[in-house]
Amino acid sequence: MKSWKKIWMEELDRSVPTLDKATKDMPIAVGAQTNVNRDGTAVKSKKPMITALATVTAVLLLGIILTCVLVFKPTEAIRYAFAIEINPAVTLTTDEHGNVTAIVSANSDADVVLSDEEAASQIGKPIAQVAVWYADRAAMLGFMDLTEKGSAVRISSCNGSESILQDAQTSLQDYFVQKGIFAVVVSESVDIKELSQRCGISADSASALANAISRSATLFNDRLAQAAASAEALQALYKQNVLSSTLAEAIKDCLSSNIANIERNAAELKELLRLYFDILTHKDNPALIL
Amino acid sequence: MNDKQIDKLLVDIARGDNDAFAELYERTKHGVFSFLYSYLNNYEDTEDAMQNVYLKIKTNIGKYTPDTNGRAWILQIAKNIALNEIYAKKRATVNIDDVDIKVRDSLPMGVSQAMQAALDEDERRIVILHVLWGYKHREIAQRLGCPTGTITSKYKRSVQKLKEALKEAEL
Numbered sequence: 001m002k003s004w005k006k007i008w009m010e011e012l013d014r015s016v017p018t019l020d021k022a023t024k025d026m027p028i029a030v031g032a033q034t035n036v037n038r039d040g041t042a043v044k045s046k047k048p049m050i051t052a053l054a055t056v057t058a059v060l061l062l063g064i065i066l067t068c069v070l071v072f073k074p075t076e077a078i079r080y081a082f083a084i085e086i087n088p089a090v091t092l093t094t095d096e097h098g099n100v101t102a103i104v105s106a107n108s109d110a111d112v113v114l115s116d117e118e119a120a121s122q123i124g125k126p127i128a129q130v131a132v133w134y135a136d137r138a139a140m141l142g143f144m145d146l147t148e149k150g151s152a153v154r155i156s157s158c159n160g161s162e163s164i165l166q167d168a169q170t171s172l173q174d175y176f177v178q179k180g181i182f183a184v185v186v187s188e189s190v191d192i193k194e195l196s197q198r199c200g201i202s203a204d205s206a207s208a209l210a211n212a213i214s215r216s217a218t219l220f221n222d223r224l225a226q227a228a229a230s231a232e233a234l235q236a237l238y239k240q241n242v243l244s245s246t247l248a249e250a251i252k253d254c255l256s257s258n259i260a261n262i263e264r265n266a267a268e269l270k271e272l273l274r275l276y277f278d279i280l281t282h283k284d285n286p287a288l289i290l
Numbered sequence: 291m292n293d294k295q296i297d298k299l300l301v302d303i304a305r306g307d308n309d310a311f312a313e314l315y316e317r318t319k320h321g322v323f324s325f326l327y328s329y330l331n332n333y334e335d336t337e338d339a340m341q342n343v344y345l346k347i348k349t350n351i352g353k354y355t356p357d358t359n360g361r362a363w364i365l366q367i368a369k370n371i372a373l374n375e376i377y378a379k380k381r382a383t384v385n386i387d388d389v390d391i392k393v394r395d396s397l398p399m400g401v402s403q404a405m406q407a408a409l410d411e412d413e414r415r416i417v418i419l420h421v422l423w424g425y426k427h428r429e430i431a432q433r434l435g436c437p438t439g440t441i442t443s444k445y446k447r448s449v450q451k452l453k454e455a456l457k458e459a460e461l
Contacts, residue, residue, distance in 0.1 A: 004449070004456055005421060008401035012320045015333070015402070019315045020341045028306045028348055112377060115370035120349065141377040 090114065090134060092127065093213050098164035100130045104213060113137050127164060128171035135175060292424055296360035304351045315344055321422035322368050324402065328414045329372035331406055339375055343368045361423055362433075401456065408455035413448040420445060 090110050093102045100123055105114050113119065113134065122130045196203045203209035279285065295317070302310035322343055327336045346367050354363055405414050412434070419425040419433070427445065431438040 004401060004453055007456070008421070009320070011400040011402060012323060016319050016323045017337050017340060019312065019319075019344060023341055023345050023348065024308070024312065026345070026348055028303060028308065028311065028351060111370050112374050115346070115367070115374050141374070 091213050092130065094127050094164070098127045098167065099124055100127055102213060103130070113141060126167070128167040131168050132171050132175045135172065139179075293360055296364070297356060297358075300347075300351065300354050300360050300363070301356050303348070304354065304356075311344075311348060314347070318364060321418065322364065324418045324422055325365060325368050326372050327402055328406070328411070328418060329369070330375060335375055339368075339371050342371050346371065361425070365423070401452070404452055404455040408451045409448050413444060413451070416441060416445050417448050417452070 090113070091104050092100050094100050103114060103119065103122060105111050118133070118137070122133055125133075192203070192205060192209070196209055203212055296314070299310045299314040299317070303314065319340070323336060323340055326339045326343070327333075330336050330339060343364070347364065350367070354360070405417065409417065415434075416430055419430050420427065425433070427441045428438045431441045434441070
């Protein structure tokens, strides 16, 4: 009598489809990889810090324009950074014309939105258009309640282009009006420290922030996995974040799977736990409200 | 199939080797299919999602970091696509008058169906990760954040339940 595993394998052999010809023949984007040396080994680089922002019932859209002059080459384009924090949240960079150059997710829910095939095609489009696409996609996937009244949208800038800021604000406002969503779009200016916190990326200058965003892995869970590999990175991650359930689970997983190491590093564990409870009881933690 | 083998294939794919991509498909198709099916519970949707997974692997291969967890990277892509599909279906509104009622293609009653019926989500996940993805119980325990003993006993229980379900279906 066949074992259930053998039966299962035969069943899968019959059921699993063959690879689609279009996918099979599609050329691979060689050269796009920035994290591999020529011999195929990984490039060792600093892992960027990320922010996982807790979800709230009211929609908060935050766009932050950052003017950043990159001094690598005299002809380097001015780069802007945006953080859009709808539930889910993303961070973007743009060039001097306000065209998006990179999008990264700021929490695991955003991974779902950015896994969409259209996400990659947003690169190169104006930030105003991409913000509307993102808001629409998040709504379509059920992350935004379009019937919610009293939603607030905030767009902030830091030494940024006022015209790009205004375009994004106007486009979002028009989108919400079209959809019949009660949302107020407000703009404000912030300093680099506040900007870094809102983007969830540690940086002490505008150029460093834009670079860090551009070099971040697109998906939140990829960055979380990378950060969880070292206690130092995880600790720093905590310092940057308002605790979300995803992050709490990741840290619990990390703690429970390294009991032996934790016993050897009791002091480190104590500090982690202290940070954990600091964040749990932080005044900005929406979990306290909900 | 282990992480080193998957990692080597992903690195080769990143260099533009389409043969490596074809080999990756052959080595991982059962695991990806079963993983997706455990979320979607529907053959048609799983079939579509599978193509999307491998398309996503090809288009995002530049984002894979060598010497990290290749299996987890692929599974994360699959999970995101499955969740995307589930959320999209939740939001879809359909006019009943426009719907053609037809019998959907579905898997014939077999091990996959028995797993959906007899096992809960965690149990299915453990069986798929162990049998199809080659994860050891210890690795699954680390991934799911529980003791190895728990995973071992859950796996044994799951296999027992599965065998009983298959016996009832007379397979």
